[in-house]
Amino acid sequence: AQSVSQHNHHVILSEAASLELGCNYSYGGTVNLFWYVQYPGQHLQLLLKYFSGDPLVKGIKGFEAEFIKSKFSFNLRKPSVQWSDTAEYFCAVTPNNNNDMRFGAGTRLTVKP
Amino acid sequence: GAGVSQSPSNKVTEKGKDVELRCDPISGHTALYWYRQRLGQGLEFLIYFQGNSAPDKSGLPSDRFSAERTGESVSTLTIQRTQQEDSAVYLCASSLFSRGFYEQYFGPGTRLTVT
Numbered sequence: 001a002q003s004v005s006q007h008n009h010h011v012i013l014s015e016a017a018s019l020e021l022g023c024n025y026s027y028g029g030t031v032n033l034f035w036y037v038q039y040p041g042q043h044l045q046l047l048l049k050y051f052s053g054d055p056l057v058k059g060i061k062g063f064e065a066e067f068i069k070s071k072f073s074f075n076l077r078k079p080s081v082q083w084s085d086t087a088e089y090f091c092a093v094t095p096n097n098n099n100d101m102r103f104g105a106g107t108r109l110t111v112k113p
Numbered sequence: 114g115a116g117v118s119q120s121p122s123n124k125v126t127e128k129g130k131d132v133e134l135r136c137d138p139i140s141g142h143t144a145l146y147w148y149r150q151r152l153g154q155g156l157e158f159l160i161y162f163q164g165n166s167a168p169d170k171s172g173l174p175s176d177r178f179s180a181e182r183t184g185e186s187v188s189t190l191t192i193q194r195t196q197q198e199d200s201a202v203y204l205c206a207s208s209l210f211s212r213g214f215y216e217q218y219f220g221p222g223t224r225l226t227v228t
Contacts, residue, residue, distance in 0.1 A: 004155070034216075043116070044204070044219035090155065100169075101146070101217065103156035 004093050006104035013081050014112050021076040021107050023091030033074040034092040034101075035065055044090070050074065061085070083113045115139070117220035119205050125226045126195055134190045134223045138207030145188050146217060147180055148204040156204060162188060195227045 007022040025031065035047040048059025055067040065076045074091060091104040118137045126132050138145045147159040158172040162182040173179070177195075182188035192199055202224050206217035 006155075009153075036219075043221050044206075046216050049216065092156075100161075101158065103148075105153075105155040 004091055004102050004104040006089075006091055006107050008107045009105070010108045010110070012110045012112065015083055016080045017111075019076070019078040019081045019085070019109070021089055021091075021109070023074045023076065023104055025072050025074070025091075025093045025102075027072075027093055027095055027102075029095060032094045033065070033067060034094075035059065035063070035074075035076050036090045036092060036103075037087050038090070038106075039087045047076070047089070081109070081111045083111045085109060086111045117205055117207055117218050119203075119220040119223050121223060122221065123224045123226075125228060128197060128227055129194055131191065131193045132195055132225060134192075134203050134225070136188045136190070136205030136207075136220060138186070138188070138205070139218055141185075142207035142209055142218070143185050144208045144210060144215070144217075145182055145185075146206045146208075147188070147190050148206065149174075150202045150204060150222070152201070159190070159203075192225075195225075197227050200225055200227045 003026045005024045033050040036044045037047045038044045047063055048057050048065055050057045050067045058064045063078050065074055067074050088106045088108050090106045092101050094101045117139055120135045124132055143164045145162045148156040149159055150156050160173055160180045161169040177193045180188060180190045202222040204222045205220045208215040208217045
């Protein structure tokens, strides 16, 4: 079955540490890739997205993600996290020809001040 | 403009009762989605509406679940004879069009607790 895997359930970092959250998917063919973030008490919101072109995508708040087609991966990175990055992060994938968006289980990030 | 709104924000119901959850999408968005998020799990697709086309109901877990949408406006998700395993946050999202590369905008969710 098609799936999206996020390897880390809960990540705890200190401020200024570097972040990488893993995301792998099992769809074949052309896909669209997304990272959504849910800050405590807030709605899910889009962090960044990849459709085509440069596989290194830059999003809001200093986040970036790299699409590696050969590895079916779309890992999220940030060079230096802040306490305000504490949130839950969801990777999502849709095949290019439909809107069947599948989400990973999410990774909870806790940044210690 | 206003974002996606959902009501109620919280709902506690007894096992066996029916519940109705409401979603108001962003004005002009033709696509509307319902998801379920159980504690500690990812978002589970339930149903999708695109304009006046027949909805994609492939994610509905049982025939106790149904949803309606009139045109490109409000949608309601109904769960009949609720069970404890229906306890979850139900999220609604809308997007401008239904193609996969259009961003989905999420509402705050309805937290359903079945006692």
